[in-house]
Amino acid sequence: MSRRVFPALALALLLAGCRGPVEGLEGDYECERVDTGPARLTLRPDGGGALCVGAEEAPFRWEARGNGVVLLHTRQGGVIKVRLGAGALELDMPGTGGMTFRKTVK
Amino acid sequence: MEGGTGYSAVGPDDVGQDMRLELERKRLGMRVLLETAQELSGILQPRKIVETFLLTAMGPVGARCGVAVLARPAACEGMVLSRGLPAAEAEALEQRLPEICDAYFPYRDLDGDFQVSKIRAIQRDQAGGDSLLPRGMDILYCFTVDEEHCGLLALGPLLAGGGTALHQDAADLLQSLLYILMGALRGALAVSSIRQLSVDLGRKNDRLTETLAASQTAQRRLDRRVHQLAAINELAGELAHLHEVRKVLDSFLLTMLGAFSVSSGLALVLDRAGRGVDLAIRGAPDTGLSGFAAADVLVYKAFAATGARSVAPLTVEPVAAAADALAGCGLAFEPACALFFALDREVQGVLVLGETLSGEALEEEDAQMLRAQVATLLGYVQGARRLSTITALNDGLVRQNEELTRTVAELTEARQTIALLERAGERVRAFLHAEGLRSRRFSWLDCGVILLASMLLGFLFNLASPNGVPLVPGHLSRPPAHSITAQKARELQQSEGAVIVDARPQAFFEQRRVRGAVSLTPALFDMVYIMRFAKLPLSTPLIVYGGNISRRWDEDVAARLLAREHERVMVIDDGLSAWVARGYPVEP
Amino acid sequence: MRRGLWRDALGRWLALGFRIYLGGVFVYASVYKIGYAAEFAETIASYQIVPALAVNAVALALPWLELICGAMLVAGVRVRTVSAILAGLLAVFCLAVALNLLRETPIDCGCFHSLEERMTWMTVVRDLIWLGMAVHVFFFDSPLALEGRYQSKLKEIAP
Numbered sequence: 001m002s003r004r005v006f007p008a009l010a011l012a013l014l015l016a017g018c019r020g021p022v023e024g025l026e027g028d029y030e031c032e033r034v035d036t037g038p039a040r041l042t043l044r045p046d047g048g049g050a051l052c053v054g055a056e057e058a059p060f061r062w063e064a065r066g067n068g069v070v071l072l073h074t075r076q077g078g079v080i081k082v083r084l085g086a087g088a089l090e091l092d093m094p095g096t097g098g099m100t101f102r103k104t105v106k
Numbered sequence: 107m108e109g110g111t112g113y114s115a116v117g118p119d120d121v122g123q124d125m126r127l128e129l130e131r132k133r134l135g136m137r138v139l140l141e142t143a144q145e146l147s148g149i150l151q152p153r154k155i156v157e158t159f160l161l162t163a164m165g166p167v168g169a170r171c172g173v174a175v176l177a178r179p180a181a182c183e184g185m186v187l188s189r190g191l192p193a194a195e196a197e198a199l200e201q202r203l204p205e206i207c208d209a210y211f212p213y214r215d216l217d218g219d220f221q222v223s224k225i226r227a228i229q230r231d232q233a234g235g236d237s238l239l240p241r242g243m244d245i246l247y248c249f250t251v252d253e254e255h256c257g258l259l260a261l262g263p264l265l266a267g268g269g270t271a272l273h274q275d276a277a278d279l280l281q282s283l284l285y286i287l288m289g290a291l292r293g294a295l296a297v298s299s300i301r302q303l304s305v306d307l308g309r310k311n312d313r314l315t316e317t318l319a320a321s322q323t324a325q326r327r328l329d330r331r332v333h334q335l336a337a338i339n340e341l342a343g344e345l346a347h348l349h350e351v352r353k354v355l356d357s358f359l360l361t362m363l364g365a366f367s368v369s370s371g372l373a374l375v376l377d378r379a380g381r382g383v384d385l386a387i388r389g390a391p392d393t394g395l396s397g398f399a400a401a402d403v404l405v406y407k408a409f410a411a412t413g414a415r416s417v418a419p420l421t422v423e424p425v426a427a428a429a430d431a432l433a434g435c436g437l438a439f440e441p442a443c444a445l446f447f448a449l450d451r452e453v454q455g456v457l458v459l460g461e462t463l464s465g466e467a468l469e470e471e472d473a474q475m476l477r478a479q480v481a482t483l484l485g486y487v488q489g490a491r492r493l494s495t496i497t498a499l500n501d502g503l504v505r506q507n508e509e510l511t512r513t514v515a516e517l518t519e520a521r522q523t524i525a526l527l528e529r530a531g532e533r534v535r536a537f538l539h540a541e542g543l544r545s546r547r548f549s550w551l552d553c554g555v556i557l558l559a560s561m562l563l564g565f566l567f568n569l570a571s572p573n574g575v576p577l578v579p580g581h582l583s584r585p586p587a588h589s590i591t592a593q594k595a596r597e598l599q600q601s602e603g604a605v606i607v608d609a610r611p612q613a614f615f616e617q618r619r620v621r622g623a624v625s626l627t628p629a630l631f632d633m634v635y636i637m638r639f640a641k642l643p644l645s646t647p648l649i650v651y652g653g654n655i656s657r658r659w660d661e662d663v664a665a666r667l668l669a670r671e672h673e674r675v676m677v678i679d680d681g682l683s684a685w686v687a688r689g690y691p692v693e694p
Numbered sequence: 695m696r697r698g699l700w701r702d703a704l705g706r707w708l709a710l711g712f713r714i715y716l717g718g719v720f721v722y723a724s725v726y727k728i729g730y731a732a733e734f735a736e737t738i739a740s741y742q743i744v745p746a747l748a749v750n751a752v753a754l755a756l757p758w759l760e761l762i763c764g765a766m767l768v769a770g771v772r773v774r775t776v777s778a779i780l781a782g783l784l785a786v787f788c789l790a791v792a793l794n795l796l797r798e799t800p801i802d803c804g805c806f807h808s809l810e811e812r813m814t815w816m817t818v819v820r821d822l823i824w825l826g827m828a829v830h831v832f833f834f835d836s837p838l839a840l841e842g843r844y845q846s847k848l849k850e851i852a853p
Contacts, residue, residue: 039637051633056640058632061573075573077732078629094612095625096637546835552775556766560759561751568731568754575732575750582747611740613800629736656749657739 025064029089029101041089041101043070135279138166142283146290150297152176153185156257159287160189164261166283167276171262173199173239176291178254179211190262195240206238210248211256225249225284227277249284251291259284331471337365338479345486349493351375354486355386359457362479363388366472367463370439375455375487376405389460390438404435408446408456417454420488422447422480424473425456432458443468445480449488457483580662587650587664589677592684595649598676604647607667608682609659620651620682621691628662635670647674651681709836712827713767713777719824720764720780723806727757737804741790742797759783767831770840774832781828788821 029041040052043062049072051058060072060080068084072091083090089101142162149155153176160174170190177184182204188196210228228246239246242263249257261280341361348354355373363371370389376398377383383401385392394400411431412423425431428444439460448454457480462468468476568574590598598604599622606623608615615625626634648667650660660677667675678684686692727734735753738744744752760783766776787805791813794801803813 037641051636053636053640056632056636058636060633073573073730073733074630074633075732076629076631077575077730077734077736078627078631078633079733080630080633093634093637094615094627094630095634546774548774548778548832549772552772553779556762556772556775556779557755557759560762561755563762564728564754564756564758567728567758571731573730573732575735575753577750577754579746579750611736611801613740613802617800629732654739654742656742656744656746657736658746 025062025070025084028104030104031091031099031101033099039099039101041091131275135166135275135282138162138279139282139286143286143290146286149290150294152291152294152298153187155287155290155294156185156187159283159290160187160259163259163280163283163287164189166279167245167261168265169245169261169263170265171240171243173243173258173260173262175203175206175210175258175260176251177203177207177211177256177258179207179256180254182207184255191240199238199240202238206258207256209238210246210258225281225288245280247280247284249288251288251295255291255295257288257291259287331475334365334472334475337361338482341479342482345483348486349490349497351384351487351490351494352386354483354490355384356388358479358483358486359386359388362457362459362476366459366468366476368442368459368461369463370460372437372439372458373455373483374401374404374457375449375453376401377453378402379452387438393436393438395436400436404432404437405446405454405456407432407435408444408458409448409454411444412446414446417448417451419448419450420481420484422477422484424477428458443473443476445477447480447484449484449491453491455487579657580665581658584661584665587661587668587675587677589679590649592678592680592688592690595651595676595678595685596688596690598647598649602647604649604674605642607648607650607663608652609650609663610652611659614652618682618692618694620685621693623651626650626663628659628666631663631666635666639667639670642672644671645673647676648672649676649678651678651685653681705834706836709831709834712831713770713773713836716777716780716824716827716831717764717766717768720760721768722764724757724761724764726807727753728761731757734804737802740799740801740804741794742799743790743793756783770836773836777828777831781825781832784821784825784828788818788825791818791821 026043026045029043031039031041033039037053041049042052043049047061047063049060049062051060058074060074062082063071063073065071070082070084070089072080072082074080080094081092083092087103091099091101093099142159145158145162146155149158156174156176160172164170164172171188172190173186173188175184175186184203184207186196186200186203186206188199191199226248228248229244239260240262243260244263245259245261247259249259251257259280338361341358344357344361345354348357355375359371359373362368362373368389371387372390372395373386374395375384381398383396383398385396385401387395395404408425408431409417409423411425411427413426414421414423423446425444425446428441432441432444437458441458442461444456444458446454446456457476459468459476565577568577595604595606599606606620607626608619608623609627610625611627611629612625615623615627619625624638626639648664650664650667652659652663653661660681664675664677680687682692731750731753734757735750738749738753739746759779763776763779763783766772767780791803795813795815795818801813802811803817805817
């Protein structure tokens with residue numbers, strides 16, 4: 001009996017750490033800050049995404065955590081915490097202060 | 107020829123005359139004898155001799171009539187010749203031969219033997235047969251020619267004197283004549299007997315020739331028999347070496363065809379239990395008799411034709427009227443002789459022989475012999491069948507033996523394999539036991555293995571992952587950026603408005619930083635740069651700081667800024683600590 | 695009898711609980727680090743202990759070591775060796791955290807995720823508790839171990 005229990009338990013623990021993106025968050029978000037210029041945040045359903053300012057683009061992976069928090073992971077090992085609030089994403093960019101991205105309506 | 111007329115007493119004067127007369131008479135006598143001898147010598151027939159003699163003898167004696175008899179008293183046959191007698195009397199005399207024999211040749215009274223060459227002068231009155239001879243024949247002489255033949259000479263009344271007594275000289279002469287006669291007769295009789303013997307010999311010779319022919323025929327038969335027997339003898343030697351029924355049959359058939367001079371034949375053995383047919387056929391093609399059904403029909407017809415009611419084991423029966431009985435059996439030749447034989451109730455057979463080369467039917471003896479040979483064949487066939495059975499059994503035994511040997515070998519191999527497996531199992535068990543014991547203990551080996559596995563898995567996963575990190579930090583493989591002292595940095599900040607960039611993580615930046623520094627970590631470089639540095643002129647001096655023994659963030663950021671074509675990017679030696687050591691302002 | 699029961703409960707069954715808990719913790723901790731190796735490398739770099747050349751290698755290997763050891767501990771395979779390794783790791787973590795606390799380095803623990811709360815002395819205590827659990831597991835056989843069953847089977851085969 002335990003021979004089956006242990007691998008199942010180990011698998012359950014392993015799967016506990018793997019949570020996919022929360023549905024409903026994908027889409028394009030825009031920020032109208034004056035000092036930095038218009039910025040656009042894209043969350044793709046496959047977990048990828050990008051921050052675009054003008055012609056520049058910075059790719060990332062995104063991951064929805066509990067408590068209305070979305071984490072953006074850069075390829076270089078950086079993490080940016082994003083809060084969900086009233087249909088907008090509040091991005092806490094180091095050095096630039098808070099930025100609010102609103103979902104673009106199509 | 108003058109008779110003995112001068113015999114009388116004479117005086118002394120006449121002595122010379124007498125002597126002359128005497129001599130003359132003697133000479134005359136001698137001449138008569140000589141002539142008689144000459145005459146008789148050329149004649150071979152006894153009758154003629156006797157006739158001539160009678161004529162010759164009557165003259166000198168001076169008899170008027172004469173009878174001569176030559177007879178075989180034992181057989182009461184002979185001849186009676188007469189001269190000077192009337193024909194009727196002569197004929198009657200011839201009729202009285204047996205009586206004459208009885209009367210004058212009384213051999214029975216004697217010892218049974220005639221006295222050869224004996225001449226007896228018989229007085230007429232002494233003899234019992236007075237009435238047999240005519241009157242006047244008083245001079246009687248009996249003589250024996252040989253052991254069988256006797257003779258009688260009777261001379262009738264003498265011319266001179268008419269007396270019956272004979273002169274001494276005449277008697278002597280007569281006796282001498284008789285001797286000559288006897289000699290002549292003997293010769294003639296011998297000749298005739300030789301002739302008779304020759305005839306007999308010829309007859310016997312014929313008989314011998316016939317017998318010889320018969321014996322040659324018999325010889326031929328014997329030869330044939332010997333040939334047959336020799337062939338059969340060879341067959342026996344040959345059959346003794348044959349172990350197959352078919353070969354036995356073939357050899358037997360060939361020998362039988364040769365021995366009995368038959369051009370074609372067939373020998374067949376049918377095994378009803380095994381539904382097998384062994385067929386040998388010679389001088390004719392096989393017309394499907396090797397098939398069981400056709401062979402069965404043939405054997406059954408042969409059996410039916412034997413007239414036997416049941417099949418007795420080891421019997422041979424001739425098939426009566428083979429041609430009719432076996433008609434319609436598909437034989438390719440005309441059967442002349444057939445024999446049905448049975449080994450037992452199940453195994454039966456038939457021998458069929460065609461016409462002989464000479465076209466004659468087989469003789470009874472041949473048929474008997476054939477039958478005897480077939481009986482012999484039965485023994486060989488049975489022997490061959492038993493041998494084949496034994497061979498089959500033996501083969502089976504050999505096969506079983508081989509299988510047994512193989513099985514034993516396999517078993518041995520299996521046992522070895524089992525032993526090997528047991529040993530292997532023992533070792534595995536011992537290994538597992540040792541492993542089990544080891545699992546309860548701390549093991550450096552396990553430690554090493556786990557560490558190695560972790561590293562291997564980590565590196566492999568990193569290679570495969572799209573978010574992999576370089577194994578070696580980037581700054582070690584790049585030329586270091588232009589470095590300046592904290593003092594120089596301060597000067598540039600104040601004189602040229604250089605932007606001081608803090609490359610350390612956010613927490614470090616928030617804890618303590620150069621006053622006026624901007625946070626730009628390599629981790630968030632792209633995002634922060636496009637938000638804050640994208641609009642910065644490329645000529646603006648950028649002074650980067652922040653690093654420790656684990657990471658040179660300043661070098662990383664400087665490299666990236668240079669990559670974005672900023673013209674003046676510098677790194678502060680010793681970073682924040684040098685800045686602080688100089689007493690330059692920091693915040694918070 | 696009661697003492698035996700207590701000893702059993704405090705020994706074997708407690709060891710089982712520790713084993714599963716500790717194994718689970720390490721497996722859970724490893725998963726995020728494996729997925730975001732670059733972030734873990736940054737965390738290690740923040741500790742300022744590991745030399746620059748080894749930072750990325752440690753960041754790649756350490757999560758897998760945690761995963762393997764955690765899984766083996768839960769399954770009950772080579773429990774002693776694994777608990778010894780984990781105890782060693784925990785000891786190193788304690789030292790590292792304590793050192794950086796003394797240095798007043800403003801960093802997160804990085805034990806499970808990035809962007810956690812700052813590390814405190816409580817982190818050291820927590821790690822020490824886990825270390826104690828590992829030591830307990832090292833010294834006490836626990837039931838429901840895969841190798842234990844395997845051992846009993848082996849005994850059945852080879853009396």
